[in-house]
Amino acid sequence: MSNEEQKFSDEFINAFVDDQLTPEEKAQVYAHLSGNEALNRQICELRKVRDMVQLAYKEPPLPERGMASFAAAGRKYAVGLVAGLALVIVGGMGGWFLHQPRAPQDAAVAQVMSNPEEPAKVLFHVSDGNTEHLKSVLDDVEDLMKYYRRLHQKARVEVITNGEGLSLLLAGISPFAERIQKMQKEYHGLTFVACQNTIDRYQEELGLTAKLLPGVVTIDSGVAQIMRRQHEGWVYLQV
Amino acid sequence: MRKLFLLSLIALLPLGLIPVNASYAAGANKVIYHVNLGNEQATDALRNIQNHLAVDPTAKIVVVTHSAGVDFLLEGAEDKNGNLYSGPVAALAAKGVEFRVCKITLERRKIDPKKVIPEAKLVPSGVVEVTKLQQEGYAYLKP
Numbered sequence: 285m286s287n288e289e290q291k292f293s294d295e296f297i298n299a300f301v302d303d304q305l306t307p308e309e310k311a312q313v314y315a316h317l318s319g320n321e322a323l324n325r326q327i328c329e330l331r332k333v334r335d336m337v338q339l340a341y342k343e344p345p346l347p348e349r350g351m352a353s354f355a356a357a358g359r360k361y362a363v364g365l366v367a368g369l370a371l372v373i374v375g376g377m378g379g380w381f382l383h384q385p386r387a388p389q390d391a392a393v394a395q396v397m398s399n400p401e402e403p404a405k406v407l408f409h410v411s412d413g414n415t416e417h418l419k420s421v422l423d424d425v426e427d428l429m430k431y432y433r434r435l436h437q438k439a440r441v442e443v444i445t446n447g448e449g450l451s452l453l454l455a456g457i458s459p460f461a462e463r464i465q466k467m468q469k470e471y472h473g474l475t476f477v478a479c480q481n482t483i484d485r486y487q488e489e490l491g492l493t494a495k496l497l498p499g500v501v502t503i504d505s506g507v508a509q510i511m512r513r514q515h516e517g518w519v520y521l522q523v
Numbered sequence: 524m525r526k527l528f529l530l531s532l533i534a535l536l537p538l539g540l541i542p543v544n545a546s547y548a549a550g551a552n553k554v555i556y557h558v559n560l561g562n563e564q565a566t567d568a569l570r571n572i573q574n575h576l577a578v579d580p581t582a583k584i585v586v587v588t589h590s591a592g593v594d595f596l597l598e599g600a601e602d603k604n605g606n607l608y609s610g611p612v613a614a615l616a617a618k619g620v621e622f623r624v625c626k627i628t629l630e631r632r633k634i635d636p637k638k639v640i641p642e643a644k645l646v647p648s649g650v651v652e653v654t655k656l657q658q659e660g661y662a663y664l665k666p
Contacts, residue, residue: 420591423631424559424589424650428654431651519653519654519657520657521663522557522665
């Protein structure tokens with residue numbers, strides 16, 4: 285514990301992350317950032333949380349909006365009562381009608397899914413670095429690529445590594461460098477992705493400069509990328 | 524009055540008037556438990572599912588297994604305390620929980636499909652199964 289860590293309260297650091305400080309206050313934080321690794325990490329973590337929260341709320345929750353507009357619509361009790369009753373009746377009818385076509389709706393969804401023009405989008409999340417485990421992960425990925433090829437189904441598949449899983453994609457460390465290169469050549473829809481946060485952490489904690497295998501893509505944060513992809517309708521598997 | 528609106532809204536929820544809630548309700552209690560790491564994870568999964576059903580007995584639960592995750596669904600498989608997995612698996616299956624085993628894994632690991640306990644069903648690929656179920660609106664849980 286250094287004194288420098290004590291200098292800023294949590295509120296102050298949160299305000300910094302949320303960009304709510306005056307330029308002078310910000311300068312104070314920046315001045316301490318260079319020499320204080322713990323503070324650095326604390327801010328990095330807060331930013332990650334902030335990004336995730338923003339992603340999670342990108343689509344505003346619909347039910348609340350609906351409720352607000354209903355509440356604004358009626359001011360008097362009588363109006364409220366009538367509106368409430370009308371809603372129950374309309375709702376009942378709506379519910380009745382909406383329940384009828386369920387089967388055809390599902391059929392339509394199934395059709396969209398099996399449309400070969402619409403690529404399947406699948407995310408594998410790898411955070412374990414055990415060699416035997418990594419081998420079975422690559423087996424799973426390859427089996428899936430083969431499956432889509434057999435069906436003539438277009439597919440985009442991302443293998444996102446963070447934490448210990450990053451070792452899968454490190455040149456000189458990964459036991460599967462050749463296999464990965466082969467898979468990249470064989471399947472164009474397949475991308476191997478490394479988390480920049482993890483790379484930075486390896487550098488800070490172990491003094492290890494990560495050298496990635498050719499063709500590997502880096503993204504800011506594995507966790508944030510997983511959330512983005514799920515928002516975009518990708519299927520998620522933690523392997 | 525606010526209360527009244529809330530009440531009328533709540534009354535509407537099961538009727539499917541509010542589309543966002545309708546789709547939520549349709550997928551809310553369909554869940555995949557993904558097991559691919561081995562028996563220790565399977566033990567956690569079985570416990571999670573028992574608790575899950577205690578809270579929501581109507582939940583539609585499908586356990587999809589591949590890689591080392593298939594082991595607990597083979598005849599005679601025991602947990603680390605020497606208890607057979609087939610007991611709790613059969614109990615959950617009786618409550619409607621489905622167990623699915625990846626055929627590719629059996630082929631790759633040269634396991635005779637006859638060794639899979641009768642409560643479990645073979646599927647062509649565990650990964651594809653997880654993918655399909657998510658596309659059908661199943662939530663994904665990794666114990």
